[in-house]
Amino acid sequence: MIGAGVSGCSLAAALRRLGWGGSLTLLEIGRGPGGRSATRRSRRDPALAINHGAPLFNITASPEPQLLEPLRRGGWLQPFAGASHSLDANGQLGPLGADPFCSGQLWQGQPQMDDLCRGLLSLAAASGGWDDIPLQRAAALLEDPQLNRAAAALAAIDSSPGCQLLLTLPEATAQRWRLQPWRLLTFTGAAQQRWGLRRVSQQPQRDGRWAVVAESSADFASRHRQVYGSRSSAAQLLGAPADLEAEQQVMAALERALQAALGLTTTGAERQLMRWGAAFPHPPGLDPALALCQASRIGFCGDTIAGPGFGRVEGALRSAEALATRLLPQL
Ligand SMILES: Cc1cc2nc3c(=O)[nH]c(=O)nc-3n(C[C@H](O)[C@H](O)[C@H](O)COP(=O)(O)OP(=O)(O)OC[C@H]3O[C@@H](n4cnc5c(N)ncnc54)[C@H](O)[C@@H]3O)c2cc1C
Structure with missing residues (x-):
């Protein structure tokens, strides 16, 4: 297999x-x-x-x-217990509408x-x-x-590509994130167009640190399809050349969008980029x-x-x- x-x-x-x-x-x-x-x-x-x-x-x-x-x-499984909200193009939180990834029973590893x-x-x-x-x-x-x-x-x-910004926040920065009423935030279509983000998840780490994953919109990912994360399998296993400057630019663009959409800072965050060549068939x-x-x-x-x-x-x-x-x- x-x-x-x-x-x-x-x-x-x-x-x-x-x-x-x-x-x-x-x-x-x-x-x-x-x-x-x-x-x-x-x-x-x-x-x-x-x-x-x-x-x-x-x-x-x-x-x-x-x-x-x-x-x-x-x-090996737990119900997904994090609260889920949507974000509209005015930056307003709302209830999650019909979403193909969030209807029915929700599970997590x-x-x-x-x-x-x-x-x-x-x-x-x-x-x-x-x-x-x-x-x-x-x-x-x-x-x-x-x-x-x-x-x-x-x-x-x-298939559409996917592009993710992975942030690990220091404690001082994480405090305001922890207070948000959501762990999973889905952007409406108009909000995706405005900020180039599709979804954001907050992921508590077992040592108390706080991780945030910002998924780009399909459109953003298509425009940056060639940019691999330097720690990605494409770069490390398949020998694809990683363009560090382009990677920094994509990470900075996603981080700016995240800050603008949510009004939250990411000061002192450690950053990584994950690019999925074929994320969504x-x-x-x-x-x-x-x-x-x-x-x-x-x-x-x-x-x-x-x-x-x-x-x-x-x-x-x-x-x-x-x-x-x-x-x-x-x-
Ligand atoms: C960013 C993102 C967010 C998502 N969010 C959700 C969500 O919220 N809910 C949801 O239900 N789904 C979500 N999905 C989709 C979900 O991840 C996939 O539907 C599911 O993981 C697909 O599993 P799979 O086994 O079919 O394929 P894959 O996960 O792609 O597995 C294929 C495996 O084969 C390996 N492989 C490929 N070619 C070879 C080769 N030649 N030799 C050896 N190994 C090889 C790959 O490395 C990989 O491990 C998301 C996907 C992405 C990328």
Whole structure:
């Protein structure tokens, strides 16, 4: 299996749940499990843990994915308890309206978002591994028309980038942030246009520090698509050149927007930039009929599979469960 994001980890867990006792290999190119639901950690600063992708997830369809119950039992999930508000273009707080990421039941990894994937891996009791990724070579050799169609359809899925400013605030600065009546703030469309921000989350750290994650609007992220964070996987693992000056400019622009929108200072904050090249897939996504290529014995799951929860953690969980059910008779 390739990719230790929510869907890859869910597939491993779902196969175990369905009784598969054989060996499973999960290949991941990033630094740990989580994918777009990962948590930024630092060897130099072990107390720091910032959810720099999804800060929470929601379940909107029923029945809920079956993996949620063992995850809750194992203590890997907690209800998202932070208050959520919206911010309009006049800087006024209001109730959260219809928001695709905040309707239904709201959950969070316990204590951090990457614990969702850690929990799924513990259900799978999977062992990790680093190896050559054989898919592209295999696809060229297999000559399976369904696999070729699925690969072409996946390659054609467009997605919007995402750009996040991660701030760790010193205590003196954090005081006013702590007093805000929200932990998750979603910007209305007009507010996104005005400030170039989509959402802000406040994330208390276990050593008392306070982290703030500002997600840019889709438009801002598209305009700065080429700017990688110098600590990103793109820069560190794939060798993409990091332009430190451009990175500073993007961080400064997001920080100014944050201060202007909220009227709060960020004095003394430590900053990092996280750029997601493909954060949010555009519908309609991959037809589930192409998700399992019987002849080549290759399957796909992820939030890019069309269906309930598309583009969200819910879709990653559901598509993995569906694939596990279809794969099992073939194993
Ligand atoms: C900024 C941001 C905010 C979000 N907010 C929310 C939210 O509030 N609620 C919500 O429900 N969803 C949210 N999402 C979406 C959510 O994060 C995704 O829907 C979900 O994490 C997708 O999981 P996945 O397993 O399908 O894909 P991914 O998380 O992308 O996992 C794919 C994994 O495969 C690995 N991989 C890729 N190629 C290879 C390769 N060749 N070899 C080895 N490994 C490889 C990647 O490193 C990654 O770990 C957000 C996403 C972003 C970026």
